[in-house]
Amino acid sequence: MEDTVKVIGDTWSATAPGARDADLARTLDPLTRYGWTLLHGLDRPGRPPASIDHVAVGPGGVAVIAAVPRPHAPADLLAPTDDVQAVARAAAEVTALLAPQHRRTVSALVHVPSLTRGPAAMLHGVRVVGPHLLVPHLLSLPERLDPAEVDELAQQLRDRLAGPATQVAPRRIGRRRPSVVRELVRYVSVVAATWGVITYVLP
Numbered sequence: 336m337e338d339t340v341k342v343i344g345d346t347w348s349a350t351a352p353g354a355r356d357a358d359l360a361r362t363l364d365p366l367t368r369y370g371w372t373l374l375h376g377l378d379r380p381g382r383p384p385a386s387i388d389h390v391a392v393g394p395g396g397v398a399v400i401a402a403v404p405r406p407h408a409p410a411d412l413l414a415p416t417d418d419v420q421a422v423a424r425a426a427a428e429v430t431a432l433l434a435p436q437h438r439r440t441v442s443a444l445v446h447v448p449s450l451t452r453g454p455a456a457m458l459h460g461v462r463v464v465g466p467h468l469l470v471p472h473l474l475s476l477p478e479r480l481d482p483a484e485v486d487e488l489a490q491q492l493r494d495r496l497a498g499p500a501t502q503v504a505p506r507r508i509g510r511r512r513p514s515v516v517r518e519l520v521r522y523v524s525v526v527a528a529t530w531g532v533i534t535y536v537l538p
Contacts, residue, residue, distance in 0.1 A: 358402075358448070359388070359389060359400070359402045359446050360373070360375050360389060360502075360504075362446070362466055362469060362470065363389060363391060363400070363469070363470065363504075364504060365470055366391055366393060366470060366473060366474070367504050367505065367506050367507050368507050369393065369394070369474060369506075370393050370394050370482060370485060370506050370507075371391050371392065371393030371394070371473070371485070371506055372391070372392045372393065372485060372486070372489040372503065372504065372505050372506045373389065373390070373391050373392075373503065373504040374389070374390040374391075374392070374489065374492060374493060374496075374497075374501065374502075374503055375388070375389050375501065375502040375503070375504070376388070376498070376500035376501045376502060377390060377492065377496040377497065377498065377501055378496055378497070378498035378500075378501070379425060379428055379496065386425070387399060387401075387425050387429070387496065388400060388401040388402060389401070390429065390492060391473060392480070392485050392488050392489040392492070393473065393480065393485055393506065394476075394478040394479065394480055394481075394485065395440075395473055395474070395475075395476025395477065395478065395479060395480075396440030396441060396442060396476060396479045396480060397429060397433070397437070397440050397441045397442070397488060397492075398441075398442050398443075398444055398473055399422060399425050399426040399429055399441065399442070399443045399444070400422075400443075400444045400445070400446060400469075401418060401421070401422045401425070401444075401445055401446065402445070402446045402447075402448065403416065403418035403419065403422075403445045403446070403447060416458075418445060419445055419458045419459065419461050419463075420459065422443045422444070422445055422461050423443050423459050423460060423461050425443070426441055426442070426443035426460075426461075429441055429492065429496075432491065432492065432495055432496075433488065433491070437480075437484070437488060439479075440479045440480060442462065442476075443460060443461040443462070444461065444462045444463075444464055444469070444472075445461055445462070445463050445464070446464060446465075446466065446469055447463055447464070447465055448465070448466055449465075450463065450464070450465035450466075451465055451467065482506075482508075485506060486506075489503075489505075489506075
């Protein structure tokens, strides 16, 4: 482990260099209670420090997450922004670091703080999601990794991508999401997402 990597509990340091959205780190924090490890401010080789905002590694896979402004108009959702393309490239680079059996578990998301009606679109394989559905969406993903794999992949990404600004919120051991809750979260997420797309495209 790198001594320069700060391991955090419930508190995200908003002063970390390169942290574009401390609020997003705090939004993601409840995931640690359900077996997810959070990596904040990872470095991409040849890129500026902390160029990967957040990576969540948990039962549902590996999620590369960034915060971007909301597009100015619904039509903007049909064309990828630079931020969306950057997240897609970051997810591809993370995927390349993993063993073949784990590469299909990687997903890319952009968090749009002002998007209040659910996921609006899929752009080049990147899901656009608002703050109220980000955590429920990740919890609704089918389980692909066991706890040992979560720890292994989180450590692997930390070893390969950690930099001076990196902070880690490890998963909390001993609490698993009940299957009934998982199915309820998945149902609510799908219904809200579908309604959000309809009301956003057809106000």
